[in-house]
Amino acid sequence: MSKVKAVRCEGCGVPVQTESPEQKGYIPEKALEREVILCQRCFRIRHYGDLGAVEQDPEAYLRVLDEIAATDSLVVLVVDLFDFAGSWIPGFSRRIGKNPVLLVANKVDLFPKTANWKRLRDWVSASAREMGVHPVDTLLCSSAKGLKIPDVMQAMEHYREGRDIYIVGTTNVGKSTLINRLLREAGGTQDEMITTSPYPGTTLDTIRIPLEDGKEIIDTPGIVRKDRISEWVDPKELKIVVPNAVLRPKVYQLNDGQTLFFGGLARLDYVQGTRQPFVTYMSNRLYVHRTKLAQADEIWQKHRGELLAPPKDPAAIPPLTKHVITLSGKEKEDIVIAGLGWVACGKEKARVELWVPEGIQVSTRAAII
Structure with missing residues (x-):
């Protein structure tokens, strides 16, 4: 039994305990004398930027x-x-x-x-x-x-x-x-x-x-x-995916037969349609790479985890699955990837194939900007 039962960490709310450093709420007995009670995890987050994950239910x-x-x-x-x-x-x-x-x-x-x-x-x-x-x-x-x-x-x-x-x-x-x-x-x-x-x-x-x-x-x-990409990214790479500054939209005038890679996390293939703009609203730090659809598979296999990153370890992300999206041409639409951002499409009929990790939520909506 832990020697401490009634005290909770003031940073994350978890009950503190003094016996198991590898478990949630651990605090050295000496630290109980402090005015502000913080578990070791909260202490390390605040003072060292340690973003270590914990098991969650x-x-x-x-x-x-x-x-x-x-x-x-x-x-x-x-x-x-x-x-x-x-x-x-x-x-x-x-x-x-x-x-x-x-x-x-x-x-x-x-x-x-x-x-x-x-x-x-x-x-x-x-x-x-x-x-x-x-x-x-x-x-x-x-x-x-x-x-x-x-x-x-x-x-x-x-x-x-x-x-x-x-x-x-x-x-x-x-x-x-x-x-x-x-x-x-x-x-x-x-x-x-x-x-x-x-x-x-x-x-x-x-x-x-x-x-x-x-x-x-x-x-x-x-x-x-778990149906958004940000939940799957390693803590050390999360700052690349989650924006922390005013978004700088990137405009790509695409012909059909072109592809956009969003790091090594997702891929948009423009399969059919007339030339039109695709505007990305994602973290400014995320690398977006444009290439020809005919070369996309080769580039993905060769450069994912290096040029196309995050993730540095592609095996940590579920395998990609394809979503076929038909743009109506009646209004400007956003293609939304949960936990990553969205792509604002032009007002032309088109067929797009979006590849994202299996289980990640994909949706379309009328353009919000």
Whole structure:
């Protein structure tokens, strides 16, 4: 039995223990004397940037979410505006009961300045309604840059009506960063209270933050979605895939018979259609390579893991599977790859074959930019 039972890590919420360094929540006994209790994993993330992964139980995290249905609370659903489809929680509407939902779309800072915020907000609201969720309000913000955080604070206080607040979302949408930013804006602390990192699944258990009226803000573990590419990338390569700066769209005028490689993670073959633009909205650090379709297989086999990277270890990624996409030509459309980004296509009829790791979500939508 661990010598410590009641104490939880203030960074990730997991119960701390002093006996098994290889298990979650380990903390040296000496460290228990510190004012701020951090498990060894959180300590290493904060001070050394160590992004080591831990075993996660997606079903356990969903059970935590299901418990919200039995409460009378305000649910703040945080989604990633850059990866909306990949950051939506499956079956969300049936898991939170009759509790009101405040929808917060994070990472608006990644979008070009030319993006229409009202259009983005309306699109997020409409997409949520299509998923069966009718939020009391929809807000855009950037927890990393502090954009529109006062608006989020005001909305949370207005809609909670004296209730607890649950902050929920999938891994890596920025929930914990948002809470840290809210605490700083409220004047509580300038330090990072909840551990954050680029690696999915940093928060391992619920973290409760008391409010002045006796209620709480509850940060929940991120829901794991294995159908997005970012969940499969090695932690050391994740910074190449997940954007952290304003997107610089790359425009490719393609004729049919040409291919785009997105690192070694995905491939788009333009099979049939007239010359038209394909604009990539992905991390600025991700290498995009254009070539002829006739040479694509040879280049893929020869250069994946080297020129075409990440991943450096292709064996760590599921084998590729083909998605045939027919562009209607009626409107501009986006081809969305969960956890990677999207390709905005021109307004011409076309046939595209998209190759992504097996199980990764692929979808199309009317262009949002």
